[in-house]
Amino acid sequence: MGKLFYGSDPQSIEIDDRLLQYLQVVLATKLRRGESFTITWTDIAAHHARTTLWVQPAISMRFQYASSESQRLSGGYLRQLADQAATSAGLMVDAATWQQHEDAHRVxxxxAA
Structure with a gap:
């Protein structure tokens, strides 16, 4: 599990390394363009069902991975996340949808092997 550190909060958000890598690409692209947006995710392991962050260029972020190797990302899923981030609802990361994507990726x- 990787960690996303947001702003000056010393606490981190634990996220699957592969999903965190997707988020890093989308977040970095949006912030490089100077675009602000929201990101909402569900966390079935947490005591709350949903969390939303307002993401803007002035707020620092740090991505920390458990694995030293980066993984190959699916262009289709990356585009899906980028398209969502461009909507007024913002980027939505759902634990069940993520698991479905990962199951399809493993298949x-x-x-291919």
Missing amino acids: QLAA
């Missing part, structure tokens, strides 16, 4: 890898 593709197994079929």
Whole structure:
């Protein structure tokens, strides 16, 4: 599990390394353009169902990964997340949707092998 540190808060948000890598690409792209937006996620392990952050260029972020290797990302899923981030609802990361994406990704890898 990776960690996302947001702003000056010393606490981190634990996120699957692979998902965190997707988020890093989308967040960095939006912030490089100077665009602000929201990111909302569900966390089935937490005591709350949903969290939303306002993301803007002036707020610092740090991405910390448990694995030293980066992983190959799916262009389709990356585009889906980027498209969501461009909507007025903002980027929505759902634990169930993420798991479905990962299951499909594993099936593709197994079929290619």
